[in-house]
Amino acid sequence: MKITYNWLKEFVNFPWDAFELAEHLTLSGSEVEDVYPAPTLFTNFKISLVKIVEKHPNADKLTVCEVDLGGNNCEKLVCGAPNVEEGQKVVVAKVGAVLPSGMQIKAAKIRGVESRGMICSEAELGISEEAGGIMVLPEDSKVGNDYIPEMLKEDTVLDVFINPNRPDCMSVYGIAREVAALSGSELIDKPVEINNLKNNIDNNIQIIIEDRIKCPRYSAVLIKGVKIKPSPLLIQHRLNAVGLRPINNIVDATNYCLMEWGHPMHAFDFDEIKGNKIIVKTANEGDTFTTLDGIKRKINKGVLLICDGERPVALGGIMGGENSEVTEKTTDLLIESAFFDPVNTRRSSKYLALSTDASRRFERGLDPNFTVKALEKISTLVSSITDGIVYSPFFDEYPEEVKENVIKLRPERLNQIVGRDYTNKEIIGTLEKLGVRSRIEDGVIISETPTFRPDLITEIDLIEEVPRVIGLDKIEPKMTAMIPLRDISNLEDRAIFTLRDILVSFGFNETYTYSMVDSKFKRSFPDRGEPVFLKNPISPELSLMRQSLIPGLLSSARHNINRETKDFRLFEIGRIYGGDLNKNDGENESLCLSGMISGNAVLPSWDHREYANDFYTLKGFLEGLFKKISLDKIEFISYDEFYLEDSCAVYNSGVKIGSFGRYRDKSLIFELETPVYIFELEVAPLINAVNYNKLFKEFSKYPPAKRDLAFVIPDSVPVQQVIDHIKSAAGDLLSSISVDDVYRGEQLPEDCRSVKVSLKFYSLERSLLDNEVEETIKKIITTSKKTFNIDIRS
Amino acid sequence: MKIIDNINKVKAEFEIELKDCLDIENHQSLYRKYLSRKSGLIQGFFKEVASIPPEKKGMVGKEINDLKLMITAALDEKKKELETGDSRRELTDHSLPGRPQYIGRLHPLTIVLKEMISVFEGMGFEVVTGPEIETDFYNFEALNFPEDHPARDLQDTFFLDNGMLLRTHTSPVQIRVMEQQNPPIRIIAPGRVFRKDTPDATHTPVFNQVEGLYVDKNVTLAELKGSLLAFARALFGPKMDIRFRAGFFPFTEPSVEYDFTCVMCEGKGCSICKGTGWIEISGCGMVNPAVFEFVGIDPEEYTGFAWGMGLERIAMLKYRISDIRMFYENDLRFLDQF
Incomplete structure (x- = not known):
């Protein structure tokens, strides 16, 4: 909302320039977003x-x-x-x-x-x-x-953001009230001076409120004999400065009063009001109404209609109708000043997709006790700029008066919450300046909150006002030492950081991608449950809650490959979404870890020792990860996801927890110049495995006995099975086993390979004797023969 | 003793000569020079032993022997090296670059989050998390956002077809924690939040917040100020100060917007802080008694403070990043800087 400095000065004589004013308003909660010289209508x-x-x-x-x-x-x-x-x-x-x-x-x-x-x-x-x-x-x-005329000179516009709980600040006068409280200056009201006042006895306009919830009060004034013409210069100039286009003296007067006092009023051409009647009632579903902007609008039964004896003439609290609008020919006016229910105004405004200066104020809650005063203000203004005759008393239908709210404020409670000691005098003085009449009774401050402050309902609302007005800078920072309340390490959260650190130690860069992806991926991950769509996405490209981190990684890969960076390792840990949408409380979210390697396993260098990533590179990283977190019930089983080739599923204790392999180009839309290998794992089993209470395990002080064995293994037997067999056959003495060489060649049958394994044996108690190891080796060889029908390569 | 000095001199000489030994020929001449039984320098020392006083003989003899062992071992090793090494072996060119390695890095947001967590853990706060797909109840209603209240317009929300929504802030975690735990409560809740903003230099539809909540007897606004000030100084240095401005959030009262000293100009005023010397950080305040009532905590017995904090915002200030979209683009020229 915009106001001007000089306009404000008419209501309060504060000691600040525009920038100081902006600072004080900002600190007190009315954030001044911009300060600039008032634009002038005087160009050329x-x-x-x-x-x-x-x-x-x-x-x-x-x-x-x-x-x-x-x-x-x-x-x-x-x-x-x-x-x-x-x-x-x-x-x-x-x-x-x-x-x-x-x-x-x-x-x-x-x-x-x-x-x-x-x-x-x-x-x-x-x-x-x-x-x-x-x-x-x-x-x-x-x-x-x-x-530029003298009276318009050197004004400054302040653009103020008014919090939604402060409808009372949405006017020059409202801001003036704040400034008076902040600066300790007097708030100046304007006198009611109506030039041509006549008794209203001959005019009988009946006001009937059918829906008293949606319209608790309806007041109006009749002004006759006005001449429509442009407004005085100052009015035009100020309206222009606060962003409203000057139209004619009557429309401008309602706008000027709106900006000055914050209470929206609407002027009807009285000749168009049929039957000397105003009826306030709800609409019928499916009715239409043409507002004064010329748009025919469909309305629903929540919308409040202002009708004359025959037809609707305005949408209550939102906008007037074309049929009764003030025109060049208008001479007699009926000016409405009502109080409309905030909730209904907001619903109607949302339904109509029509937000106006009036609706924005009514929906925040205005002062029901200001309607007649607002009419006095506008009558004063209209009678000063036209020859119109104002008829008094005003019409006023107000079935149930809204009373001031009484709140008890305990000074010690205020001090307890703020952590600063305010005196009763300070508290009462502050509240009084805000228009809250306060007195002390038995150590408790009794405050009557005015009806223009709908935000002051409970004690805490008053408590907030005191430090706000006295100054939040007066509160000294305090901090008592804090002792942890319980075992404060959130192990799950810590484990996620550990997983990140492991990937980083493998040379992976961490990435963050959006949680939403292109709706094209909705059928890409069918085993992840029902896809979750946004009802109101920004675009189709960001409309599906991701069911996998892979599309995000592929997008990051494409971004970098297109920029000539082809060797990289990326990962992300984040949530994926999907499942049973009737469930709640995070059950449709789970953490996922995905990674990708692109380009070379060993980076290119001047001696050309680089070599490209392959299946084994990625498998090595996964084995390293599992080893690091001691997840030892892992199995890799050949399995093709449709978006992978040369790929495996990863099982943990017999349960599938992910998969990895080479990305099948274009399968998930992305087309990449460089082959990439990707993996995706559920994070929950990994977190469970991360152990922060590991115990040291004794290792042997004695030298190892090392033996190599080369088996000729047919392709039908997976090497892993042979390794598993050797481990179980070798027993406790075997401390490690590694595959040192895989060889195919002429000396071997066509469907066989020679696999050399290297075994290390230790004992915790002693140096192993040769024959102990030999016996074990023999056992390995004979049982392997028996189990797989495989021989040692001679 | 002169002989000891000579032994040390020979030792030093040998070390230099060994370094320069690049072929077998040279190796042989070194061998002759030091270890020859006839004319070697070591043999020479042994001969001199005869002429020194008996009480020193043992000590000097040991020195000579040690030198002999050292030279023998060094020459043996050198020999092996020369024999097995490529005969065309070149000198190491120390000016050539080393072989490049993959250097893994955490995302800058993770780095900053880690730092923030460690600061707040040091202050006794515990990390908790909550769902991102939320109900209207947790995201708005329990936080005292009445239905049909204009306060809801402050946050443009993504909705799902089933009536649920993507949380617009991490504040629902406050409610979930207070429902489960009795005071005292001291938590921080980092996580993703969502607002229907089209991406630009200062907005992304996905971003991260770190929520804080402290509920106990006698928790005050002054203490909130002190805690956030302590955080600011831990993260940005001892020159940091904090400024409170009055604000409005339905779930806190009093509500405050808080600013830190501008990290660019240290408060002197610059283009980044628009000359004010302050940088807007986020919102905080005292837990509204209405919220306490929603979760069944007695507001007369307990008070509490809460804050929000944008992780991206803090990281942008820390690293002077001017475009928030960078965090989600994953350009390696960006990621490789942290």
């Missing part, structure tokens, strides 16, 4: 010198003048003023200037003489009624400067 008005005045060749009362607009930029124009003289300094409206009356200056021929501009009178400039001649400026006026 120049202080000029009258150089030559000659008689108009074709008209007695006109002269032809040459004026210097500054810098010897001269124009000829025709003038009708009797008082124009050479050497005068005057205001020239150049071609393109718009007078406050709305008249636009154009180049024209006046009685055969070209005229480019106009020398202005005070009336034409809108600064007085004086129309008898042109306005002559003082000698020392600077030719060439823009002309």
Whole structure:
């Protein structure tokens, strides 16, 4: 909401410049988002010198003048003023200037003489009624400067963000009330002065409120005999400065009062109000109504209608109707000032997708006890700018008066919450300045909160006001030492960091991707449960809650490959979504760890020892990960996900927890120039495995006995099975086993390979004797023969 | 003793010569020079032993023997090296770059989160998490956002077809924790939150918050100020100060917007802080008694404070990153900087 500095000054004489004002307002909760010089409606008005005045060749009362607009930029124009003289300094409206009356200056021929501009009178400039001649400026006026009337000079606009709980601040007066409290200055009200006041006895307008919940109060004033014309300059100028377009004196008056007092009012053309009746009632489902912006709108039964004797004439609290709008021909007005229910106004405004200056205020909650005062304000204004006759008393239907709220405020409670000691005097003084009448009774402050503050309902609401107004900077920071309340290490959270650290130690870069992905992936991960869609996504590309981290990784890979970076390792730990949508409380979310390797396993260097990633590179990382967290019931079983080739599923204690392999290009839309290998694992089993209470395990002090064995193994026997067999056959002495060589060649049968395994044996108690180890080796060889029918390569 | 000095001199000489020994020929000449039984320097020392006083003989003899063993071992090793090494072996060019390695890195948001967690854990806060797909109840209603209240407009929400929503802040975790635990409670809740914002330099539809909540007897606004100030100083240095501005959030009262000293200009005023010397961080306040009533905590007995904090915001300030989208683009030129 915009206000101007000078406008505010009419209500409170505070000691700050615009920037200090902005600072104080910001600190007290009305954040000033921008401060800038008020725009002026006065463009194309120049202080000029009258150089030559000659008689108009074709008209007695006109002269032809040459004026210097500054810098010897001269124009000829025709003038009708009797008082124009050479050497005068005057205001020239150049071609393109718009007078406050709305008249636009154009180049024209006046009685055969070209005229480019106009020398202005005070009336034409809108600064007085004086129309008898042109306005002559003082000698020392600077030719060439823009002309701006004195009363409009040097104003500043402040753009203030008003929190939704403070409808009372949505006006110049409301901000003035805050400023008065903050600065300790007096708040100045404006007197009610209605020029042409007549008794209302002859006018009988009946106000009937059918829905008292949605409209607790409806007031109105009748003003007759107005003449529609442009508003006075100051009004136009200020409305323009706060972002409202000046229209005519009546529309402007309602807008001006709205901005000044914050209470929306609506002027009807009284001639269009049929049957001397206003009926406030709810609409029928499916009705239509044309608002004054010319749009025919479908309405529902929640919308509140303002009707005359025959038809709806306005949408209550939102916008007036086209059928009863004030036009050039209007002479008599009925001005509405009502109180509409916030919730219903908001629902209706949402339903209609129509948010107006009025609805934004009503939906936040206005003061029901201000409607008649608002009418006094607007009557004062209208009667000062037109000759209209105001009829009094006003019409006012207010079945149930809303009373002030009484709140008890315990000073010790305030101090307990804020952590600062406020005196009763400070507290009461602050509240009083905000318009909250307060007194102390038995150590408790009894406050009557005014009806313009719907946010003050309970004690805590008042408590907030005290430090806010006295200054949050007066609160000294305190911090008592805090002892942890319980075992504060969230192990699950810590385990996630551990997993990250492991991947980082393998040379992976961590990535973050959005939780939403393209809806095209909705059928890509069918085993992850029902896909979760957003009802109101930003775009189809971000409309599906991800069921896998792989699309995000692929997108990151493409981004980098397209930028000529092809060797990288990426991972992400994040939530995936899907499952049974009737479930709640996070049951449709689970943590997932995915990674990707692209390009080379060993990076290129000047001696060309690089080599490309393959299945085994990735498998090695996964084995390393599982080893690090001591997850030892892992099995890798060949399994093709449709988006992978050369791939395995990973089983933990017989339960599938993920898969890995080479990305099958284009299978998940992405097409990559470089082959990438990806894995995805559920995080829950990994977290469970991470153990922060590991115990040291004794290892042998004695030298190992090392033996190599080369088996010739047919392709039908997985090497892993042989290894598992050796482990069980070798017993406790075997401390490690590794595959050192795999060989195929002419000396071997075609469907066999020679696999050399290297075994290390230890004993915790002693150096092993040769024959002990030999016996074990023999046992391994014979049982392997028996189990797999495989032999040692001779 | 002169002989000891000579032994040390020979030792030093040998070490230099060994370094320069690059072929077998040179190796042989070294062998002759030091270890030859006839003319070797070691043999020479042994001969001198005869002429020194008997009480020193043992000590000097040991010195000579040690030197002999050292030289023998060094020459043996050198010999092996020369024999097995490529005969065309070049000198190591110390100016060539080493072989590049993959250097894994945490995402900057993780790094900052880790740091934040460690600061708050040090202050006695426990890390908890909560669901991202939330109900209206936890995200709004229990946090005192009445239905049809304009306060809901402050956060543009993503909805799901089943009436649930993506949490717009981490504050629902406050409710979930207070439902489960009795005071005292001291938690932080990091996690993803979602707002229907089109991505630009300062907005992404997905971002992270770190929520804080402390409920106990006699928790005050002054203490909230102190805790956040302590955090600011831990993360950005001892020159940090904190500023409270009045704010509005339905679930806290008093509600406060808090600023830190501008990290760019240290409060002097610059273009980043628009000359104010302050950088807006986020919102905080005292837990609204209405929220306590929702979760069955007696607001007369307990008070509490809560804050929100944008993880991206803190990371952007820390690393001076000006475009929030960078965090989600995963460009390696970005990731490789942290």
